[in-house]
Amino acid sequence: MPACLIAVAVPVPSLGRLSYRVPPELPRPAVGARVTVPLGARQVTGIVLAVEVPDEGHALKDVVAVLDSEAFLPPDVVALALWVADYYLAGPGAALSVAVPPHGLTGRTDAFKTARRVAITPAGLDLLAADEAGAQALVPGGRRMSDVQRLTLRAATSVPDGVSLAELDARGGARSAVARLRTAGLLSVRTVRVERDPFVDGRHMAVVAAVEGRRLTDEQAAAFETLSALVDAQRFAPVLLHGVTGSGKTELYLRLAERTRSAGRQALVLVPEIALTPQVAALFRSRFGDRVAIQHSALAEGERHDQWHRIQSGEVDVIVGTRSAVFAPCARLGLLIVDEEHDSSYKQDETPRYHGRDVAVVRARAAGAVVILGSATPALETYANARAGRYQLVRLARRVLDRPLADVRLVNMRDAMAEAGGEVIVSDPLREALQLRLERREQAMILLNRRGYAAAMLCRQCGHSLECPQCSVSLAIHRRRSGPGADSADRRHWTARCHYCNYSRGVPSTCPQCAAPYLEHVGIGTDRVEAELRAQFPEIRLARVDRDTVRRRGSLVRLLERFARRELDVLVGTQMIAKGHDFPDVTLVGVISADVGLGLADFRAAERTFQLLTQVAGRAGRGERRGEAIIQTLYPTHYSITLARTHDYETFYEKEAAYRHAMRYPPQVAMINVVVKGRSYDEAMQGAHVLAAAVRSDASNTLIVMGPAPAPLARLRGDYRAQFFLKGTHRTAMGQAVRRALEVHPDVARRATLDVDPLTML
Ligand code: ADP
């Protein structure tokens, strides 16, 4: 066979696609197969992007080895990753790295976990039978069978697949006897692959409601009819399922997945938060048994690896996972569901900065599948697409069984503080409402979207605040110990920590700038709320849910389980508690400050606030008892707060869309953000100027360049940062202009990060 030329992506972010020659003695690889190729003095494993690429006339290096006889990554996943690379202005290697399972490119073949299983052989069985009949049973060396050997043979009997060594011991045998008996042909030992099962936690989730056999409400039934017709048609169809909180969207997802499965196709369900995957996966598991796989980054590497290979082998019908599961290697996709599609965790905040929801729509189009974007508070982009007719709109306007949405009360914190003559964390109305819940033995959730004890330390004399030496932010204050009985007032037990780079230091008693003894903590965080509630309600059974308390794998699931089992009265937490959870006994939701996100110079601040408040209020009153939400705020007339109070998405959309239109912000225009790093302020600014000028001079374009200017986070981990934005209506042309600018200035390109469709400007 003549040599063939192939294009390969290697896991080196800065490299594009590379061409190699497959020498005639090697098999011709498939698209998606892994190959070992020379790269400089090294050899690396890459993925084949295309075969039979045109000869460009220059000498190419030879592929060293072809590792797979067929595709390792399905060709449509390769194509999807290349689309991501192209759209989000990343290299193909970076885009493919999110689609490849752990160890996929390390060349390690021992990534599967194996175990030995011991079984008795026919010869062993004969010998045991003879022994039990009273005959002289001889084993190797012509000796009589010992008691240990007899017990070991028995322990390995009557289990068709054999027993593990641990089971052998437990059944009265001894693993120390195995080697001899095996040599004598009385036992056989096999090595089998064991699957690491991530469901051990999820299986015990008490929150799985008994749902079998219940009837859909009229509204659910109408929505199901529309959606199942789309699933049956087996064509690309993008749908926005706009359903208020508690309207029973999950039940529809389950039934549509069943419909998809019975047509021989697969369903992929994306959820925003790792904490939600065990809950949702457990629901699907209770319906689909073990034909469900799970994919998210908090799985142990081995579990993730095994789940990936189960999906690839076609053994599963339903895949539940977070953002990166959109690249799951399933070949028969018929349905994609993006639950809570507005959630910002679908956007990856490192290269490639893709949006899982948007990639899901692209994947559905390629697969001829239905994609359902579900939310009570759709992203502005999504709702605009539905209005424009690009997405079909299906609504669920009421909660199941006509349960009312929570009553939302606003507490004006300016008044509360004026009255109290100082800082107020829990206002009177919220405290009384909580007291009532504790008396009635109902549950409550208290939200504050900032972790730690205090936001910063500030000197009352000179105004200096403790700052991170690496980043341009104040250090947040954390207590070394929290929970019941912790002493909060003693600042010797505090640390000051950077939430960006994790730098930490002790808290000094005097100001490092002016030496005055007036350093005070300002701004509250979840840990302070916990301390305050414990002080006011000494008997309270409370747990805090934020990144500080749930760092360990599985700890969040365990906390949520305890809450579901009613071993806890109150959860205090960040936005982690606002999403998707369904706890029927929660009748009160408190928001300590609705204003945390509002002050940010970010065009999405109002949208985020509206979504967070609507979602968290939606956690209350999902069972038989009516729910109430109490929102503390300094801005009780801000539209994102008043409209969340009345659960009025439509009006919010109108107002917000008008503002974006007037200011020329997305979704009115497309936006690309370019950040350039430097070792000094000047280096960063100069680099940004050079790139911005190159983009501006790109005559082919009708785009606006804003900036450059220092980034809002002007220093991060020691680097200075400058940024500029492109705005325009032709995203492809904008992307090309950026690419050309980077090609002309490769030295600056190395220091630049690109964000297409940025979610924040920070
Ligand atoms: P959403 O995802 O829209 O917020 P869920 O799917 O979590 O809402 O449903 C809210 C609650 O109503 C859940 O406890 C769910 O089990 C229950 N539920 C859903 N559909 C029905 C139904 N047809 N009859 C009774 N209860 C239902």
Ligand code: ZN
């Ligand atoms: Zn820092």
